[in-house]
Amino acid sequence: MKKQLTRQQYLDLYYYMRLNRTVEDTMVKLFRQNKIVGGLYSSEGQEGISVGTAYALEKKDWMAPMIRNIGALLVKGVPPRDIFTQHMAKYTSPTRGKDGTSHFGDLENLHIVSPISMLGDLIPVITGVAMAGRYLGQKIVAMTWIGDGGSSTGVFHEGLNFAASQNAPFVLILENNQWAYSTPVKRQVPVKDLADRAKAYGIASYIVDGNDVVAVYNTTKEAVDRARAGEGPILIEAKSMRMRGHAQHDPAEYVPKEMFEYWKARDPIVLYEKFLTGEKLLDAKSKKEIDERIETLLTKERDFAENSPMPPAEFANEGVYCTGDECHKIAAKWERSKAEVTPPRSSIAAVWSVEGFGEGKGSAGKNAPIHFGDTTPASPELGENESKLAPKTPAKTVVKKVAGSNGKSKTHASAAKNGASRKESAHQIAARVAKKSAPASTGKRR
Ligand SMILES: Cc1ncc(C[n+]2csc(CCOP(=O)(O)OP(=O)(O)O)c2C)c(N)n1
Ligand SMILES: [Mg+2]
Numbered sequence: 001m002k003k004q005l006t007r008q009q010y011l012d013l014y015y016y017m018r019l020n021r022t023v024e025d026t027m028v029k030l031f032r033q034n035k036i037v038g039g040l041y042s043s044e045g046q047e048g049i050s051v052g053t054a055y056a057l058e059k060k061d062w063m064a065p066m067i068r069n070i071g072a073l074l075v076k077g078v079p080p081r082d083i084f085t086q087h088m089a090k091y092t093s094p095t096r097g098k099d100g101t102s103h104f105g106d107l108e109n110l111h112i113v114s115p116i117s118m119l120g121d122l123i124p125v126i127t128g129v130a131m132a133g134r135y136l137g138q139k140i141v142a143m144t145w146i147g148d149g150g151s152s153t154g155v156f157h158e159g160l161n162f163a164a165s166q167n168a169p170f171v172l173i174l175e176n177n178q179w180a181y182s183t184p185v186k187r188q189v190p191v192k193d194l195a196d197r198a199k200a201y202g203i204a205s206y207i208v209d210g211n212d213v214v215a216v217y218n219t220t221k222e223a224v225d226r227a228r229a230g231e232g233p234i235l236i237e238a239k240s241m242r243m244r245g246h247a248q249h250d251p252a253e254y255v256p257k258e259m260f261e262y263w264k265a266r267d268p269i270v271l272y273e274k275f276l277t278g279e280k281l282l283d284a285k286s287k288k289e290i291d292e293r294i295e296t297l298l299t300k301e302r303d304f305a306e307n308s309p310m311p312p313a314e315f316a317n318e319g320v321y322c323t324g325d326e327c328h329k330i331a332a333k334w335e336r337s338k339a340e341v342t343p344p345r346s347s348i349a350a351v352w353s354v355e356g357f358g359e360g361k362g363s364a365g366k367n368a369p370i371h372f373g374d375t376t377p378a379s380p381e382l383g384e385n386e387s388k389l390a391p392k393t394p395a396k397t398v399v400k401k402v403a404g405s406n407g408k409s410k411t412h413a414s415a416a417k418n419g420a421s422r423k424e425s426a427h428q429i430a431a432r433v434a435k436k437s438a439p440a441s442t443g444k445r446r
Helices: 007-032 047-054 070-076 080-087 122-135 154-165 194-201 213-228 257-264 268-278 284-307 313-317 384-389 412-417 426-437
Strands: 062-064 142-147 170-176 204-209 234-239 401-403 409-411
Touching (some): 007 080, 007 284, 047 268
Antiparallel strands (some): 401 409
16 A cells, blocks of 8 residues: 555545445344345445545546445445435435435436446446536546446446447446355356456556555546546456345355455455554544544434335325426536537538438439438339438529628538538538538449
């Protein structure tokens, strides 16, 4: 563990790891009292990953946590009461009792995308968030987490390939906790390091000791900085151990005892306490203060959750589907001029063109719809489908004469190119692009 952070930052990491564990310990008690609705998962032994990775993000950045990332939610600013009420399906919870576990997000303020249970599906979703942020000029980085088991799903590979080919500012944390339910990593993946999967997509990767929170933070900070600088997605494999069963119902008897013992001696919180004490960053007094701070906060938050009502029965019909603005508002937050991404200033016209499109016999000249496949039109002039699809405006009206700034008339297309007109329709732009890219029309099929 190399010393690089300020004392406050070191203590923050400690506070959040302790808070993460105590929140989960509290929920185990609530579960045993039958107050938790649905499953309860544990990140015991993996707190260093959730906390160290999320701590490397800035406020404006986005994350999409999974079930073992309660620590990441806490670091991003979610109050413990939201986690308690959500697991207890209370009316005061973020989903107002509609869902359990950590299936909630905050698109407006904290920039958290709700977990998706289908393993791997968050990868393309959060890649889209990363791309949207870049398009809007926000300079954000997006992050999500995946397990060793989840890294074998098809969508993991599709998503990572997509993120890589789009150079998305995205950091993926692969939590290798040795188990996917009762399947050990060795029996599901024929490679030693899951980070090697990054090679298939030509992206950078790191391997880090997931039980060393400072190493996790330093590695993730470097990756986040690189992604933000435009280097594309980065994969971090954090090696750790799932210290409990898959969920509360699972006693994990299939895990060899020696394996638990090995990892227990490497408990991330115990290791970190030793480091902090050795570096004189934490003494008995400051430890006691942190203990009391957590105890006071969680007593208040748990009491709030326990005293909150369950949703009223009538509410079962409401909020099932998004109804638009009254459900939630999403407005793009532009941090660059829209003109930059709008023709004619943008370098790429917002239309698709296909070379040779519009030249075929059945395509009605240069103004036909895009016609894929080698189909034979029914009539020499227009195919049956094409006649339905073809715009009603004949091609000759598209390239109409407009007055140029020099008083002479010129085509609408060249006027748009000079920024003189912004009123072209998509068909008009398509016709212009097709005309520009196509060689002089011979009317021959290609
Ligand atoms: C696509 C998909 N397949 C199966 C499941 C059922 N399932 C939920 S968690 C889990 C094990 C996941 O193991 P891993 O990815 O290693 O994460 P961990 O539980 O160890 O954090 C499985 C199989 C699922 N949610 N989604
Ligand atoms: Mg796992």
